Amino acid sequence: xxxxxxxxxxxxxxxxxxxxxxxxxxxxxxxxxxxxxxxxxxxxxxxxxxxxxxxxxxxxxxxxxxxxxxxxxxxxxxxxxxxxxxxxxxxxxxxxxxxxxxxxxxxxxxxxxxxxxxxxxxxx
Numbered sequence: 001x002x003x004x005x006x007x008x009x010x011x012x013x014x015x016x017x018x019x020x021x022x023x024x025x026x027x028x029x030x031x032x033x034x035x036x037x038x039x040x041x042x043x044x045x046x047x048x049x050x051x052x053x054x055x056x057x058x059x060x061x062x063x064x065x066x067x068x069x070x071x072x073x074x075x076x077x078x079x080x081x082x083x084x085x086x087x088x089x090x091x092x093x094x095x096x097x098x099x100x101x102x103x104x105x106x107x108x109x110x111x112x113x114x115x116x117x118x119x120x121x122x123x124x
Contacts (some may be wrong), residue, residue: 001026003091009041011050018050018073024058024091031062036069036094049074056094060102067101069094 006021020041026032038054043052051072058065070093 014047034058065098067095068087
């Protein structure tokens, strides 16, 4: 899986620069490519936390999908790159949202898997 951002936005309030606009693609399945764009750039909630409404579109298993999404970037300390966990959570939220629109059973299965992984990693 590859995640790349298409632009950066700098907060006037905190001075933090956030990577925004993500393209998510899979090396294993070239029929999967999603583009996530914030509905507006200025969605910094608190210092070091950007979260807000996004739109998502692209292909999933070669099938066109589109919809709304919610993304969050949380920095634990000032830095210029999002954490791997933050990107993983963003990807999980996007995929879960799309799966839920396509099939509630698929979203339920993803929730079960993530719960097991969280317990193994000691997060949950």
